[in-house]
Amino acid sequence: MKRILSLLFILPLGYSCSVAQNSSKYANVITEESSKNHLIILASKDFAGRGTNQEGGEKTAKYIADQFKSFGLKPLANGSYYQPVSLVQVSYKVDQFKLANKEFVYGKDFYVQGDNTSATFNADDIVFVGYGIQDEKFNELKNIDISGKVILIINESEPVDAQGNSIITGTRTKSTWATSRFKRLQELTKLNPKLILAAGSQNEEMIKRMNNRGMMGRVALDKGNSNLDQRVSTPIVHIGNAITDQLLGSINTNLVKFKSVTSTTPIPAKIIKSSLNASMGVKNEKFTDPNVIGYLEGTDLKDEVIVVCGHWDHDGILPDGTFFPGADDNGSGTVGVVEIAKAFSQAKKDGKGSRRSILFIGLAAEEKGLLGSEYYVENPIFPLTKTVACINIDMIGRIDDKHLNGDHNYIHVIGVNKLSTDLKPIVEKANSDIKMKLDYDYDHPEEPMRLYYRSDHYNFAKNGIPSLFFFSGLHPHYHTPEDTVDKIDFPMMVKREKLIFNVTWEIANRDKKPVVDMPLEDAKGTGR
Template identity: 80%
Template structure:
């Protein structure tokens, strides 16, 4: 009986020594070619920027689930690889907009700033208020009642005298009415108009920009609120100069003429006989995009979970057809999650699997505010108390501005001085064979970019889970359509993947989980 007990005692130690041997055999399963093959697909035009609530995103999650299945990872979300993330898109929608007998198109003829719930706006006349300035030295709206009226304002410049001096400052210096972009709009809304039409020489460029991005609205987690908590501020419709000129012609002026006019006194508000009818407002659309989750069960420490994650989403495709390949952000990190899953799965097939379990997660909606990871920590598949570490991979495929003229053999490691003093020694041990420069600059407490708080690991760290963030740095193509696969340094990307594999291997097989011995508030900071 005593001999049997002794054997049982030493078996786990022997097993530990076996699996904790050099992981190079399995790290080398990660190759430049396989990484390039995956990234070529994920950054392709067919996947169209992997947008949230877009077709490219749907193709992405299907592809990732197929990879996890092919490796033999377990589907642990009720038999599925998908954890649906409950989301809500909030956008300003225009059902119809008619002005002066013309049907105008949002994003083509105008863009809107507003937060009203859907409503109808109607009027048979428009009040032109010039610059809309209400200053003690120059008040265009003195004794003018704009309550419930539709207003047209020149949202640029200020009145000048014959010598080109501002009638407000008395000098050639601009007043705050001109330098503060929204001052006159804010002051106009205090007079309770129904709707404001604003014209500015920059409107055409802004209309294009808003058509491409602004009309897509914002995305938030769906908290199941019965009704939106909307304010009812005055909508501001920014129209093209050509449309404004059609209205201004009825009072014998134009945008350019009005700007060029020299005056010694405030202009008087003028009534333009022209009808406006519109139906528009903020609308909410509920939808889901999934976190893609694959589980590799450990051996003797299988109840302890390591999360290896990277977000699969990027900026998607815009209404004009422009798409954002996101080869680096975060196609590279997504590929790394896939490659690590493949390597660990093969180790397990060979009887060398990790002692701790690993949950591989391709996270949704990071670009919308770390939403996929936030949803996961609020709805964990395994209790967070069992999650002993988070390894986050977000952009590892490029050489950043800092290293362009120097050593390319580097990786930024973020989080080594948060929550656990074990993390830095673990990474440095993992790097013993890789021999890469470990750049800790972004971990400095006074680092202005605050990158530790800006990617998905942060939601795990807030819950007291020691977390590492691997990152190759920022570059001029960040969040542009030029973040393409031809700019990826696959030699360095693969080397970084192997370092992350070694780091995960070390955490998965060491006798003790990373200790939490640093104050939680050091990890929480002030948020994103």
């Protein structure tokens, strides 16, 4: 009996050592060379920022699927590696904009602030109302009916007299009309004009900034609402110098000249004889971008599934050709998913496959609001009740501002104090041979950035699935065209990949799945 008892103690210890040795062996399948090669491709100009509903995004999804196929991962999304995510792009489209039969270009000559459904706008003349001020002492719209009219305003701070006093208050103190240029626009819309043309010296720069991103619109999950967020209201067309000069020139003035004239009484509205023909409004474009999913079947616990994920999308390419490489966000996380999939696949080929099954997912449309992960949890490949953990990799390639002047050997681990008390010991055991500083600062209950709620694992956590988020932190090039491969710290990135591999290996091979013993409400952020 004593000998039998001794064997019973020795066998689990031997199994544990074997598992640890295999973990170390297959973690080394992940290399700097292969990680760098992947990232150079994904952050290249050819992939154009991996934009949602863009060619670069399509190339990215295919690249990930090709890697999964080469590793021997199974395609389980109806026999494909692609799970199409049903999306709708809500954007403002201008089909035509003419003044006096001269065509102007959206994004070059003007931008539109509007949410009207697509409509045509025609007029034979335009009403110029100066600054559009409606004050008891200075009302430029007194006795003027602008309902149904196209109007032109100078959308700048209220004018001052030669002494620098407000023409409304008569003092250096500005009126409430000066607090916001947009207040005047909002007040004008209450008078039901057909269209507002807003001129101003700031518009040229704003056209560049607003239209580069604004023309791309916003994206949401398509849940069958074809009129998503559309309302009927007055469009405000912010016009550049070319349009302003054409319109004001017809009444013998220009922007600079008009602004130089000060008067304590309103200048009467003037009619500008110019035709306007426009067709524009909000349009919904339905499309799909895929979650890319590869499946690695487990052994004796194969019915239990771990999700290892990272979003492949970034900010894409703008109309002016500017693209966002997204080397760190989230090229690094995408590479992490691919490299970890490679390591687990090699273990399986060697007969050392994980006990639990693993779904490797490159998630779509995270930058648009965690949409790919939201779609997956609403349309899971395996029941969420069988999904025992989510490991999310989002930005693991840089040294953040917090650690620039300190120890670079770190990783932010987010989620260890949510849903499961098993998560922190699992991470710390996995780190025993990596010996990296585990930074838990972003897990503090009062952490102002609320990062736990801002990446894809959160949609899994909301469904009661213990979830971890691995993150190297924010930096000055976050969401800028300067997030490039040359700034990636590859030795640290690979070290982080190996830690995440070890964490996944531990969850995939331990006897018991992570227990859910902490309140779900905390994971949902209730009361925060």
